[in-house]
Amino acid sequence: MSGNMNLTLKVWRQKNDKTRGKFVTYQATNISPDMSFLEMLDVVNEELVRKGEDPIHFDHDCREGICGMCSLHINGRPHGPKQGTTTCQLHMRSFHDGQTIVIEPWRSAAFPVIKDLAVDRSAFDRIQQAGGYINVNTGGVPDANAIPIPKKVADEAFESATCIACGACVAACKNASAMLFVSAKISQYALLPQGQTERYSRAQAMVAQMDAEGFGSCTNTGACEAECPVGIKLTNIARMNREYFTAKIFKQEEPH
Amino acid sequence: MLDSKVPAGPLAEKWSKHKFNLKLVNPANKRKYTIIVVGTGLAGSSAAASLAELGYNVKAFCYQDSPRRAHSIAAQGGINAAKNYQNDGDSVFRLFYDTIKGGDYRAREANVYRLAEVSVNIIDQCVAQGVPFAREYGGLLDNRSFGGAQVSRTFYARGQTGQQLLLGAYSALNRQINKGTVKMYNRHEMLDLVTIDGHARGIITRNMVTGAIEAHEGHAVLLCTGGYGNVFYLSTNAMGCNVTAAWRAHKRGAFFANPCYTQIHPTCIPVTGDHQSKLTLMSESLRNDGRVWVPKTVELAQKLRKGEIKISDLKEEDRDYYLERKYPSFGNLVPRDVASRNAKEVVDEGRGVGASGIAVYLDFEDAIKRLGEDTVRAKYGNLFDMYYQITDENPYKQPMRIYPAVHYTMGGLWVDYNLMTTVPGLYALGECNFSDHGANRLGASALMQGLADGYFVIPYTIGDYLAGLGFDPVDRNHPEFEKTRKTVEDNVQRLLSLKGSKTVDDIHKKLGHIMWEYCGMARNEAGLIKAKGQIQELRREFWSDVTVLGENEEMNQSLEKAGRVADFLELGELMVDDALNRRESCGGHFREESQTEEGEAKRDDENFKYVAAWEYRGESQPEVLHKEPLEFENVKLTQRSYK
Ligand SMILES: Cc1cc2nc3c(=O)[nH]c(=O)nc-3n(C[C@H](O)[C@H](O)[C@H](O)COP(=O)(O)OP(=O)(O)OC[C@H]3O[C@@H](n4cnc5c(N)ncnc54)[C@H](O)[C@@H]3O)c2cc1C
Ligand code: SF4
Ligand code: FES
Numbered sequence: 001m002s003g004n005m006n007l008t009l010k011v012w013r014q015k016n017d018k019t020r021g022k023f024v025t026y027q028a029t030n031i032s033p034d035m036s037f038l039e040m041l042d043v044v045n046e047e048l049v050r051k052g053e054d055p056i057h058f059d060h061d062c063r064e065g066i067c068g069m070c071s072l073h074i075n076g077r078p079h080g081p082k083q084g085t086t087t088c089q090l091h092m093r094s095f096h097d098g099q100t101i102v103i104e105p106w107r108s109a110a111f112p113v114i115k116d117l118a119v120d121r122s123a124f125d126r127i128q129q130a131g132g133y134i135n136v137n138t139g140g141v142p143d144a145n146a147i148p149i150p151k152k153v154a155d156e157a158f159e160s161a162t163c164i165a166c167g168a169c170v171a172a173c174k175n176a177s178a179m180l181f182v183s184a185k186i187s188q189y190a191l192l193p194q195g196q197t198e199r200y201s202r203a204q205a206m207v208a209q210m211d212a213e214g215f216g217s218c219t220n221t222g223a224c225e226a227e228c229p230v231g232i233k234l235t236n237i238a239r240m241n242r243e244y245f246t247a248k249i250f251k252q253e254e255p256h
Numbered sequence: 257m258l259d260s261k262v263p264a265g266p267l268a269e270k271w272s273k274h275k276f277n278l279k280l281v282n283p284a285n286k287r288k289y290t291i292i293v294v295g296t297g298l299a300g301s302s303a304a305a306s307l308a309e310l311g312y313n314v315k316a317f318c319y320q321d322s323p324r325r326a327h328s329i330a331a332q333g334g335i336n337a338a339k340n341y342q343n344d345g346d347s348v349f350r351l352f353y354d355t356i357k358g359g360d361y362r363a364r365e366a367n368v369y370r371l372a373e374v375s376v377n378i379i380d381q382c383v384a385q386g387v388p389f390a391r392e393y394g395g396l397l398d399n400r401s402f403g404g405a406q407v408s409r410t411f412y413a414r415g416q417t418g419q420q421l422l423l424g425a426y427s428a429l430n431r432q433i434n435k436g437t438v439k440m441y442n443r444h445e446m447l448d449l450v451t452i453d454g455h456a457r458g459i460i461t462r463n464m465v466t467g468a469i470e471a472h473e474g475h476a477v478l479l480c481t482g483g484y485g486n487v488f489y490l491s492t493n494a495m496g497c498n499v500t501a502a503w504r505a506h507k508r509g510a511f512f513a514n515p516c517y518t519q520i521h522p523t524c525i526p527v528t529g530d531h532q533s534k535l536t537l538m539s540e541s542l543r544n545d546g547r548v549w550v551p552k553t554v555e556l557a558q559k560l561r562k563g564e565i566k567i568s569d570l571k572e573e574d575r576d577y578y579l580e581r582k583y584p585s586f587g588n589l590v591p592r593d594v595a596s597r598n599a600k601e602v603v604d605e606g607r608g609v610g611a612s613g614i615a616v617y618l619d620f621e622d623a624i625k626r627l628g629e630d631t632v633r634a635k636y637g638n639l640f641d642m643y644y645q646i647t648d649e650n651p652y653k654q655p656m657r658i659y660p661a662v663h664y665t666m667g668g669l670w671v672d673y674n675l676m677t678t679v680p681g682l683y684a685l686g687e688c689n690f691s692d693h694g695a696n697r698l699g700a701s702a703l704m705q706g707l708a709d710g711y712f713v714i715p716y717t718i719g720d721y722l723a724g725l726g727f728d729p730v731d732r733n734h735p736e737f738e739k740t741r742k743t744v745e746d747n748v749q750r751l752l753s754l755k756g757s758k759t760v761d762d763i764h765k766k767l768g769h770i771m772w773e774y775c776g777m778a779r780n781e782a783g784l785i786k787a788k789g790q791i792q793e794l795r796r797e798f799w800s801d802v803t804v805l806g807e808n809e810e811m812n813q814s815l816e817k818a819g820r821v822a823d824f825l826e827l828g829e830l831m832v833d834d835a836l837n838r839r840e841s842c843g844g845h846f847r848e849e850s851q852t853e854e855g856e857a858k859r860d861d862e863n864f865k866y867v868a869a870w871e872y873r874g875e876s877q878p879e880v881l882h883k884e885p886l887e888f889e890n891v892k893l894t895q896r897s898y899k
Contacts, residue, residue: 015810016810016811032528032529032531034528034529034648035528035529035531036533036646038533039531039532039533040531042531042533042761043531046759046761049759049803049805049814050757050759050803052755052803052805053805054805054806054814055805055813055814057811057813059321060495061320061325061327061494061495061496062325062327062329062330062494062495063494063495063533063534063536064330064534064536064537064642065642066329066330066416066419067320067325067327067329067330067494068322068324068325069320069321069325085645089642089645089646091645091646091648093648114465114811115810115811118811120321120465121321121322122321122322122442124322125322125323125324125430125440125442128324128426128427128430129430129431129433129434130434131434132427132430133385133427133428133430133431134384134385134386134427135431136381136384136385136428137306137309138302138305138306138309138381138428138711138712138715139377139381139711139712141380141381141383141384142380142384143380144339144379144380144382144383144389144397145339145341145396145397147383148394148395148396149391149395150391150395151391151392151393151395154388154389154390154391154395155388155391157386157388158388158413158414158420161386161388161420161423162416162419164419165322165324188386188388189386192386192388194383194384194385194386195386
């Protein structure tokens with residue numbers, strides 16, 4: 001087909017977290033601009049399998065930009081050159097014939113490599129487990145319309161709630177800080193009336209877990225916001241800091 | 257033989273009476289029971305969290321790296337509930353009625369009524385968890401009409417309803433993980449069910465990072481593993497969606513019901529080439545404002561495809577708004593199966609659009625004129641962006657190209673009113689079971705069903721089974737655990753020994769073509785018989801000529817894929833058998849032999865008003881069909897008409 005491209009890939013290959021990895025060069029030939037980046041990797045993998053070579057391992061699932069499973073550092077940028085997209089929604093028309101593409105996993109001590117480009121992001125789950133919820137049981141809750149919430153507040157909470165937990169913010173940050181991710185959840189609940197009763201203990205518990213996981217601190221460079229595929233804003237971090245320091249000063253509730 | 261356990265009494269009282277009659281487990285004794293929950297989508301997360309809150313020990317499993325990534329996350333449009341907040345005449349009975357009718361009278365009345373009844377609690381629960389649903393300026397919840405419903409009962413969170421509902425359930429799950437009442441196993445794939453004396457007592461999983469094949473014991477097992485649409489290779493499902501857990505349970509005695517009922521969604525982005533790995537849904541809500549059309553004649557369509565004329569060259573009279581023309585009262589909002597079949601029809605006539613000719617237009621020009629671009633952007637902005645991203649075409653400037661794609665499977669493991677399969681102690685929830693949508697699912701009803709099953713049904717019904725068990729822990733050393741584990745290990749080794757010339761994807765794509773061609777939007781006897789032979793042949797090809805690389809003791813995506821495709825190759829044949837058996841058209845199952853003079857689906861209630869539940873009888877043995885007759889006491893069966 002006309003318009004199809006030939007590309008050189010330099011891909012990080014690493015058998016597991018105990019062995020050292022290295023870059024391996026592959027040729028991706030006859031790549032249609034309509035392919036997604038992951039479909040391009042599928043094509044390369046099919047050829048590898050036909051040659052009896054282990055395919056390049058990478059995480060992915062929905063391929064719709066919503067599950068947050070895909071990752072990849074592409075030419076030095078999390079989720080590649082295009083702003084506001086995940087790797088699975090990045091299309092090859094963002095590249096040109098003859099280009100060399102360097103593909104690496106997320107680089108962060110808190111995200112150890114499992115194999116090739118797949119990393120372990122379970123630290124994110126543990127932070128959510130520490131306090132990313134409202135303490136309600138199933139049943140026995142009030143009628144949904146008993147709690148009116150101004151549209152503006154609801155919309156703002158939604159903007160924070162939309163984080164897909166991909167980890168690009170951590171990968172983009174020179175300190176490997178997870179502040180954007182953590183602050184998104186804290187903000188969602190801090191904004192909503194349902195989240196008020198535990199807002200301070202929540203902030204304390206989640207921040208404590210974030211520190212325990214070994215994520216770095218925030219020095220306000222804003223790289224996270226620039227690379228976030230769903231547009232989580234830095235204002236969330238400011239809000240989280242407010243919540244956290246208010247909690248510290250007034251010791252409103254103890255973490256549980 | 258098949259006992260649906262539907263309680264007696266008037267429809268509206270069945271569930272309350274049943275809840276009262278179910279045995280209870282004393283609160284102090286709940287911790288003596290361990291429940292295994294496989295899957296953490298809406299059904300699994302809500303079940304795991306609710307059961308743990310009650311005091312049970314729960315072990316939960318998912319194949320992704322986090323429970324939050326289950327494919328429920330991708331649902332866009334919304335969730336139904338009979339709240340009647342809009343004062344437009346909705347009620348539990350109306351939601352029940354619409355669901356039964358929409359399912360073309362192939363679902364159980366009692367289950368569907370219960371679903372409609374608990375739907376109202378779901379919204380309350382989600383709001384209490386902090387799910388940020390869309391709201392009106394007054395601060396109350398907003399609703400929209402969805403998928404042709406005549407009332408506005410759909411709750412939504414932008415185009416990301418599934419994400420927000422799942423994150424709500426995930427937060428409830430996290431709270432229990434933190435308390436130590438749920439133990440979560442990420443990146444674990446269930447590969448078999450352990451039964452002892454006919455009862456489900458555990459599962460075998462493969463750790464997808466280390467390859468360890470392990471047994472887990474429990475007093476009951478809940479399969480919440482989603483749908484099997486990926487048997488078609490291309491679908492709107494996530495890449496990892498599979499039938500493995502359900503299929504292996506089927507081979508251990510769980511009947512599989514109505515496997516041929518597949519929903520083909522009318523509005524998806526069309527295929528661009530052989531490299532296509534999945535299909536992206538464009539939410540059905542778009543049909544509220546978009547108009548579906550193709551050129552009036554084959555000649556015009558050809559010219560358009562060749563680029564000899566532009567879309568704007570086609571005047572109103574050159575365009576065929578075929579849904580509006582054929583179904584004046586429902587127009588573009590006819591149910592999914594009708595919209596899909598009509599798209600196929602015009603494409604088969606040669607009037608399709610786009611380079612491949614396998615697409616129709618969904619046009620917003622009128623909506624933009626009527627409402628303004630800003631309003632359209634506020635309503636559909638993220639969908640338009642997604643479309644633009646994938647196709648490089650701007651839907652504000654030119655019509656979207658859409659085509660039907662496999663989306664949802666109404667069939668699944670047979671369950672009774674308690675959601676128990678034919679294996680005692682084994683339950684199936686969410687898309688994994690067959691229970692509530694009959695032969696066709698209405699939009700925004702799957703999210704409702706997953707959460708209904710998990711939050712509000714299983715916490716009651718499971719107690720009835722457990723209360724009869726006694727308090728003994730499950731015997732970990734029972735020989736069945738090691739025996740089943742060994743079977744799984746042998747199967748893995750068998751797959752890894754395959755060193756042929758084809759890739760797993762080669763075979764999967766071929767299977768997809770066969771299913772789409774002969775067991776897709778339209779089916780007929782000759783085609784189905786042909787498909788059966790081709791699938792058998794393909795299965796032989798798989799086991800003799802496929803290649804699976806690497807070893808077990810590592811992350812091995814070749815192996816994962818191979819196991820799933822091996823199961824699809826068996827399921828595919830059962831789907832064909834089921835489609836062959838059902839010589840009527842109903843819902844998503846269109847048998848060309850059974851249509852009205854106008855070419856619409858024609859049911860045969862006299863002969864097919866039943867659930868087809870299939871029993872596995874061993875390798876290469878034909879499966880045995882069991883029929884559960886469907887009784888309709890509260891609705892009158894009519895031929896669906898959307899004219
Ligand atoms: C693109 C898209 C849009 C949709 N939009 C809507 C909508 O707007 N409204 C609506 O009502 N419905 C919608 N649906 C349908 C609805 O989203 C699904 O039917 C529903 O979410 C399924 O939920 P579930 O909990 O049953 O399964 P899933 O969410 O699919 O979860 C399955 C779980 O099982 C696990 N699993 C699977 N196999 C194994 C195994 N072998 N071992 C271990 N774990 C396993 C997975 O890890 C996952 O956790 C949509 C579906 C799609 C695909
Ligand atoms: S904040 Fe953005 S970049 Fe970070 S995890 Fe969430 S979605 Fe990904
Ligand atoms: S694969 Fe789900 S976001 Fe990319």
